[in-house]
Structures are given as structure tokens and as C-alpha cells.
Amino acid sequence: MTAQTATPLRSRRRGFASLMRLGIATLIVGVTTGLAVLLLVWIVHSLEHLVWGHEEGPFLDGLAYPETWWLPIVTVGGAGVVAALGWYLLRRFGRRIATVEQGVDGARMPWWETLADTVIQVGSVAMGASIGKEVAPRELSAMAGSKIVKWFGLDARWCRILIASAAGAGLAAVYNVPLAGALFAVEILLAQFSVGAAVVALTVSTIATLVARPLVGDGSLYSIGSVEVNASLIVAAVLIGPLMGWGATSFAMVTKKLARFRPEGWKLLVALPLTFTAVGAVGAAFPLILGNGRALATAGFDLSQPALLLIALAVLKYVATAMSLGSGAIGGTLQPSVAIGAALGAAAAAGWAFVWPGADGTALAIVAASAFLASNMRAPFTAIALIIEFTNTGFDLLLPIFLAVAGSLAASKLTSPESLRPFAPIDPARP
DSSP, X not given: XXXXXXXXXXXXXXXXXXXXXXXXXXXXXXXXXXXXXXXXHHHXXXXXXXXXXXXXXXXXXXXXXXXXXXXXXXXXXXXXXXXXXXXXXXXXXXXOOOOXXXXXXXXOOOHHHHHHHHHHXXXXXXXXXXXXXXXXXXXXXXXXXXXXXXXXXXXXHHHHHHHHHXXXXXXXXXXXXXXXXXXXXXXXXXXSOOHHHHHHHHHHHHHHHHHHHHHHOSSOSSOOOOOOXXXXXXXXXXXXXXXXXXXXXXXXXHHHHXXXXXXXXXXXXXXXXXXXXXXXXXXXXXXXXXXXXXXXXXXXXXXXXXXXXXXXXXXXXXXXXXXXXXXXXXXXXXXXXXXXXXXXXXXXXXXXXXXXXXXXXXXXXXXXXHHHHHHHHTOHHHHHHHHHHHHTOTTTTHHHHHHHHHHHHHHHHHHOTTTTSOOOOSTTOOO
């Protein structure tokens, strides 16, 4: 064999070896992400059962209200005390916790500090805190992915793609939304499309979702019956889109501004318990505002509450989530956004029935939730995929959802010139 023929052969062998390393790393990252989500979901279910007496908590999943009126005050307030102490100790004595975005860019994500941070997050949600739980699985999965990629000697590009895919798969596995998880990795974390990134993100997301299903289940997050699309719904979607865009932009701006003034040190030990206790007190009267928002979204999709009450609950959820995040809590706004949008959409459906009868109220609530979430996340394709997978409505509502999301984003752009930049979740604003 001549030197000229040996060189291409060695190059092909190296390329095949690199491809094998990437494939094995992808498989291991997917399995590890699924196991990480299983751990967090087990913690949530265990705490819910211990505190509320259900396998799944009453405020997170729309089950029965507590038997004693004071239970939300004590439980959510207690969560504030525990979370404040935990985050205070982590920030004072632990290594700095990198955000998911920083981890994707190569920052070191410390093992024990990240694990403790995510456990505090999901524990707070399980006890009724009005924050989203989606940041924790993304954070823990990204950390695990960042450790795994170092073992395989992959180049920086593939390391970045795998860590982002792990974070997206954490979202996918905790909600059983594999497509949305992959889109989250590509559209938000990587902010650029390539065939290689799409293949890795879809593979990791699918594997993680399958691994987590023993606890998460294989059904959609919300049980939605058949919905009907007609001219009344189309017009309502066009009109409600900009309203949701303005509301979501306000929500994103308020939470972002409050996050800049998060209390630190001893102030955290005072502000967080007081805020959580206040949220619990409001939740004693309006339990649907507690938890990550699933109960309120369910009420919106089911049209089970009066329109005026839904508007009040949406406002209370807005305030409770913003104040919780501004008082030092770490968490997300994904599910709270879905809840606010669904509640407002259901209320709007009741009013729209007097203007043009015939629009499906549940469908309009889903459309409004899509529009609100898209502007809050600044990621329209991920938001649309999330809502479709959350509600298992398939392609039935795509046209009104597209129209509402387009109107929402346009209104959001007019309200805030920076609103269409890639989404930066609340959790990066760490003290």
C-alpha cells in the first residue's frame, strides 16, 4: 500500500472513530438525562404525597383542594424558609452555579452545587411555590452532559451541541414533549440550525423521554377533547394574539427587572419566606394560583371557572410568580405562562360568545396560551410545539395558533424592540 492510499484510509478510520464516539456519547447523555429527570420527578411526587396526601400534588395537577385552609400558608411559607436557607448556604459556601447557557458555552457546572440547587427548585414547586419547575431538569441535565462529553474527547462544537441537547432533553423528559425539547435546544440554546445538531438533539430528547416515562408517563400533560376550528375561532385568534403579546411582554419585563434586585445574604433569609408565606395566604383563598400553573391551565382548558374569576386568577398568578422570582427564588416561567394565557383565553371565549357565537372555548384557551408562551419565551416554534404536545391536539389548531402567535410576536416587537432576541430564562440572574 502506498503512502498516498494510506493517508485517506487513516482519515476515514479517524472519521469513523469520531463518529462512533459521538454516537456513544449521545446515547449515554440521553440515558443520563432521563435518569436525572427520574430523580427530580421522584422527589416532586414524594414531597407532594407527604405534604398534600396525593401521589401528585393538588395545586400542580388540578386534584382536590386541601382539607384545612391554613395548609397552603404553612406549607408554602415553610418551603420559603427551607429554600432561602438552602440557597443562602449554596451562595455563601458553594462554588458558583453556572446557568444552562453558560454551561453550553463551556463554563464549568459544579456537580454537588447544581444538584442541590435543582433539588431546592423542584422541592419548592412540590410544596406549592408559584414558580415553574422546568429550569431544574434543564440545569441538572446540562451539568450531567457537560461531565460526560469530557470523557469522549469530542471537539468544542459537538460538546456544545450535546450539552444543549441534554438541557433540551431535560425539558422533554419532565413533560413528555420530545419534539419541543429538541427545538428548545436548537432554537434557543444553540440559536442556529444544522443537520448534525438536529439529529443529536432529537436523539437525546427521545432517549431521555423514554427513560423517564416510568414516572412521567406517556400521556399528554392536559386531557383535551376534540376541538373545532371555524371562522369565529379564526377571527378571535387574530384579535387575541396581540393582547397576549402585550401581556406576555409585560410579564417577561417585570420578572426580568425584579430579578435584578433579588435580595442577597441575610436579606434573602427574610424576603423569600415572607413572599412565599404571602403567596400561600393568597393561595388559601385561591388554590389554583399555587404550584407551577398546571392546575390553573387545566381550569382554563376545561372552562370550569367563571370568566371573571379566571381573569382574577390570571392576575394573581402573574403577581405571585413575579414576586416569587423577584424575592430570590430560582425557577421558570414556562408553565406559569401557559396558565396565564389559558385562563385569559378561556375568559375571552366567554366574552367572544356574545360577539360571534360558535368559537370553541377550549380551542381559544389553547390558542391564547400558545400566543402568551411564544412571546414570553421569544421562541415561537418551541412554544407551538410545547402547546401541541401538552394538549395532544395534533394539527387541528395549527392555523389559529399560527395567526395568534404571529400577532403576539408583532405586538411584542412593537412594545419592546429587544423582545424577539433569543430567550434568556429567569435563572441566569443569579446573585
